[in-house]
């Protein structure tokens with residue numbers, strides 16, 4: 001085929017740089033997304049490598065070959081016995097006349113049946129030793145199509161009464177080498193177990209019926225989620241997802257032998273019902289010994305958009321090429337945009353990335369640590385890129401920065417709970433009291449103001465744990481802590497000003513303060529109240545802001561007015577105030593017919609009032 005045609009007809013869109021490819025050295029300007037090209041090259045590579053034993057690097061496929069040799073040999077024997085038998089049968093049939101066709105096809109069926117039984121039996125034995133669990137084709141039912149890649153189609157399906165994902169390879173008329181490669185992928189997958197790696201459940205390795213069965217990860221791939229503007233994904237959550245992915249890849253890199261994934265990209269990161277990320281697609285993965293380098297002899301594997309320059313240029317590489325790809329993914333997670341979307345042609349793209357070192361632009365308002373991490377990950381020098389161990393520890397800090405904007409709040413959380421996103425209330429409050437240098441729960445009298453301060457903070461900050469049976473009654477979530485600080489901050493260290501607990505107690509003591517309350521609930525609490533009645537609540541749409549809901553006329557019309565946050569100030573009707581209490585004080589008292597914020601018309605919040613006076617009537621009402 002004319003290589004020019006390859007480029008112009010099929011490979012001239014942005015999509016070309018988005019999908020996994022294997023492209024050969026002589027056709028470097030052209031994308032060849034055909035999986036069996038690797039296989040052909042693999043055979044060549046083996047020969048090349050055999051003739052060239054003094055190299056420092058290892059040809060990817062030879063390295064894996066050695067590591068997997070024994071297992072592959074075992075299954076190859078069985079498969080070839082089936083294939084030889086099938087061929088014999090075909091030749092046999094060919095020479096028979098029509099009259100004998102029924103007989104021969106039934107004996108063929110029988111013989112194949114026996115061979116399949118042998119095959120399953122042997123696979124069973126293999127899996128008892130360490131091999132992949134073999135799944136019979138008739139055990140799988142296909143439901144809807146959930147994804148398409150360059151290698152196969154992925155269906156939602158059922159296997160042994162369980163919902164699963166079934167990857168069906170595009171090309172089923174495999175030759176022996178292709179089959180060996182498929183079995184290698186299955187074999188690799190069967191060796192990895194980690195919560196952030198898509199669970200491999202089994203495979204059918206019968207020629208013509210090759211499928212991979214994995215757990216079904218319900219929210220699909222991260223790329224689709226990121227680029228769907230309708231889906232809310234706060235930075236904090238996105239950074240947690242990045243950390244999940246990093247944990248999965250780190251597991252591969254710290255395995256012995258080392259797994260290099262080789263196709264790290266957002267469409268290979270799957271998202272489960274708890275927004276936990278799992279890495280999938282080991283179709284291009286390579287195994288290597290620690291400290292050794294890999295080199296593609298005549299075919300580069302991966303997805304160009306995410307491919308490290310050294311891989312694109314057929315240089316030696318190692319696991320740090322996954323780090324480069326992760327840098328691009330991090331950028332995508334940060335911006336929710338397509339990386340390099342202005343590029344159309346592979347050759348120009350390759351030159352831009354490898355020669356001119358072009359990288360996607362990082363937004364100005366990016367968190368400092370995150371900017372530095374992304375820049376280090378996609379460094380042109382692989383040796384300067386961080387390991388995934390380092391990436392995870394950077395992400396621990398970035399997650400805190402993304403959840404908590406208050407500087408002292410960040411400092412506190414990092415010092416006490418760096419790697420945690422949810423902590424038991426008791427651990428939290430003891431740590432906070434120590435950090436603020438105020439008496440802890442056990443150090444103060446139950447009737448003291450200090451104890452009341454703690455009770456107030458608990459009322460506004462602690463939640464029931466999401467999962468049951470943990471033995472913990474209340475927890476503090478980092479994101480909620482960050483939000484509370486946006487409402488009540490800035491947080492002060494000892495000697496700098498009042499503690500967070502004191503500030504919260506002062507506000508909760510105001511009967512008109514209702515905290516978290518939706519607009520409809522505010523309306524129902526004000527329903528039937530006299531003109532001027534009001535309550536103050538957290539704004540449900542703008543973090544750090546408040547809403548004053550008030551009855552403004554005799555017919556019961558309710559107005560909701562925003563108290564905006566401008567730095568440390570609160571802005572109400574164009575005037576800046578220091579606290580909510582000041583707003584109510586300065587806008588109270590009736591005059592010239594306006595509806596004012598008369599504190600006596602504040603609608604009481606019995607829940608908070610009961611903290612101050614345990615016998616408050618109606619404390620259980622809300």
Ligand SMILES: Nc1ncnc2c1ncn2[C@@H]1O[C@H](COP(=O)(O)OP(=O)(O)OP(=O)(O)O)[C@@H](O)[C@H]1O
Nearest residue numbers: 020147149150151152154165215216217221267281
């Ligand atoms: N276990 C799973 N659960 C849910 N969806 C899945 C699962 N596995 C794959 N998918 C969906 O199918 C898509 C393609 O899967 P996969 O990447 O394994 O195929 P591929 O042919 O190897 O693709 P590529 O060309 O990207 O290498 C994924 O992006 C995802 O949307």
